[in-house]
Amino acid sequence: MLDKLMYPFIRIALALYSALDRFVSTFVDISRIYYLAGNILRRLPRSFQQSRFILEQMMSLGIASLPLVIITSCFTGGVAASQAAYQFSNLIPMTYLGTAVCKAVVIELAPVLTALVMAGRIGASIAAELGTMKTNEQIDALECLALDPLRYLVLPRFVAGMAMMVCLTVFADLIAILGAWVVSIFFLDVSSNLFLSGLKLFFDPRDVFAGLIKAAVFGGVITLMGCYQGMEAEGGAEGVGKATMKAVVSSCVLVLIFDFIVAAVIF
Amino acid sequence: MIQLEHLKKHFKKMEVLRDVNLMVEKGETMVVIGRSGQGKSVILKHIMGLLQPDGGRVLVDGEEISTPNQVHLYRIRKKLGMLFQGAALFDSMTVGENIAFALREHTTKTEGEIARIVAERLEMVGLRGIENKMPAELSGGMKKRVGLARVIAMDPAYILYDEPTTGLDPITSDTINDLILEMQSHLKVTSIVVTHDMVSAYKVANRIAMLHEGSVIFTGSSNELKASRDPRVQQFIRGQRKLMYEGKIATEEESSKFQEKFSLTDLK
Numbered sequence: 001m002l003d004k005l006m007y008p009f010i011r012i013a014l015a016l017y018s019a020l021d022r023f024v025s026t027f028v029d030i031s032r033i034y035y036l037a038g039n040i041l042r043r044l045p046r047s048f049q050q051s052r053f054i055l056e057q058m059m060s061l062g063i064a065s066l067p068l069v070i071i072t073s074c075f076t077g078g079v080a081a082s083q084a085a086y087q088f089s090n091l092i093p094m095t096y097l098g099t100a101v102c103k104a105v106v107i108e109l110a111p112v113l114t115a116l117v118m119a120g121r122i123g124a125s126i127a128a129e130l131g132t133m134k135t136n137e138q139i140d141a142l143e144c145l146a147l148d149p150l151r152y153l154v155l156p157r158f159v160a161g162m163a164m165m166v167c168l169t170v171f172a173d174l175i176a177i178l179g180a181w182v183v184s185i186f187f188l189d190v191s192s193n194l195f196l197s198g199l200k201l202f203f204d205p206r207d208v209f210a211g212l213i214k215a216a217v218f219g220g221v222i223t224l225m226g227c228y229q230g231m232e233a234e235g236g237a238e239g240v241g242k243a244t245m246k247a248v249v250s251s252c253v254l255v256l257i258f259d260f261i262v263a264a265v266i267f
Numbered sequence: 268m269i270q271l272e273h274l275k276k277h278f279k280k281m282e283v284l285r286d287v288n289l290m291v292e293k294g295e296t297m298v299v300i301g302r303s304g305q306g307k308s309v310i311l312k313h314i315m316g317l318l319q320p321d322g323g324r325v326l327v328d329g330e331e332i333s334t335p336n337q338v339h340l341y342r343i344r345k346k347l348g349m350l351f352q353g354a355a356l357f358d359s360m361t362v363g364e365n366i367a368f369a370l371r372e373h374t375t376k377t378e379g380e381i382a383r384i385v386a387e388r389l390e391m392v393g394l395r396g397i398e399n400k401m402p403a404e405l406s407g408g409m410k411k412r413v414g415l416a417r418v419i420a421m422d423p424a425y426i427l428y429d430e431p432t433t434g435l436d437p438i439t440s441d442t443i444n445d446l447i448l449e450m451q452s453h454l455k456v457t458s459i460v461v462t463h464d465m466v467s468a469y470k471v472a473n474r475i476a477m478l479h480e481g482s483v484i485f486t487g488s489s490n491e492l493k494a495s496r497d498p499r500v501q502q503f504i505r506g507q508r509k510l511m512y513e514g515k516i517a518t519e520e521e522s523s524k525f526q527e528k529f530s531l532t533d534l535k
Binding site for chain 1 (some may be wrong): 345
């Protein structure tokens with residue numbers, strides 16, 4: 001009888017304990033990520049020594065992602081143009097279509113959507129690769145050869161991730177504007193000259209620069225989360241799966257948070 | 268010389284090492300035996316500085332590797348090499364690149380010299396000419412031998428073997444045992460071998476230490492181990508579920524007496 005009466009209270013106590021445990025472990029995670037980021041930044045000035053590994057990572061993280069970025073940014077530009085035209089209808093002249101698309105793509109859409117796609121692609125691949133290396137004791141083996149895993153595994157991915165995110169965002173900017181231009185001409189009855197004149201009207205190189213700063217920050221965040229979750233993976237295939245999922249989810253959330261922070265600082 | 272002094276380690280609520288004291292002299296091969304889950308591999312990870320102890324310390328040639336403040340960690344590690352249970356080869360690299368990796372990063376040797384050392388080390392482990400193979404193309408025994416070639420490429424003074432014969436057929440196991448002996452005789456390395464394969468232990472050991480419930484309960488030669496009257500040692504080396512007493516399976520009364528005396532819990 002007493003057991004039945006106590007049962008709801010025990011459930012509540014356990015739920016509170018589990019919530020508290022998750023709260024504490026989140027703070028532990030944040031402090032560890034902060035510590036990892038500090039260690040990476042400390043090694044950054046000597047990253048040129050790892051140029052061979054950085055180039056390898058640039059190829060696998062960046063160049064291999066190009067087709068995916070081209071497809072997503074092409075449709076992003078097209079959607080941006082058609083949505084802007086819909087909002088403008090009967091209210092704003094179509095001269096400003098190019099302006100609106102350019103500003104939206106360069107400042108926000110290209111960096112953020114490229115980062116979200118990359119979080120899925122490179123964030124997951126880094127976490128899975130390092131997680132498998134961790135569970136197969138390859139990271140321990142590296143340590144046993146007196147080689148620092150941060151220098152050989154994390155730093156090259158971090159530097160390559162930042163650099164390639166900037167390059168991919170430049171591509172995404174160009175392809176998205178191209179997509180918007182094509183959609184404007186063929187689907188929105190906006191002439192090429194009108195679109196391009198609008199594009200030039202309020203074009204400010206500082207917008208492009210701001211978008212690229214965002215891209216560099218997102219690249220750092222995605223690779224940092226991928227590396228952190230991979231290096232913390234435990235318990236075989238299930239652990240690697242969990243690490244990969246956590247890397248993608250946390251990267252996506254952090255990309256949006258840092259988007260706000262960087263925008264608040266720059267603009 | 269490697270010294271383990273009052274080593275303690277627990278993971279979450281499980282106490283793995285209670286009070287481990289062990290001294291490995293230069294040039295000898297020390298085999299650490301014990302049941303699965305007794306913390307044998309944990310000892311090796313402490314010696315490599317991969318884990319920090321909760322108490323006690325590990326000294327390698329008089330230098331403490333177990334302190335988190337050790338600024339010379341990588342210098343001390345260069346004296347050590349470890350062969351992992353699953354070989355832990357870098358699967359994105361070829362066999363040759365695996366062996367050459369540490370040489371490229373730690374030395375100023377030319378590519379020609381490195382290629383010569385790689386070929387020489389592969390020859391030593393009986394795997395000539397497989398430099399361009401990927402680890403995925405190798406059998407379990409070959410992986411372990413490549414792992415050993417990678418370890419000896421840097422000429423370490425100490426080699427730690429984590430279950431070197433586990434999962435291998437008896438003939439391949441014997442090949443690995445012979446290699447451990449060759450490393451000792453040709454390269455004069457000091458070795459610590461963690462195993463529960465008694466055939467391997469008797470073959471390669473100069474001394475054997477038995478780990479039981481977080482402490483070393485026996486240290487001595489193979490013959491001393493066989494002659495030990497400790498029922499826990501006899502039970503393990505004979506591979507019997509029940510305790511031994513005076514060479515015979517203990518009666519229930521004798522078993523309960525030992526269990527009480529040695530706090531044994533996992534026998535039924």
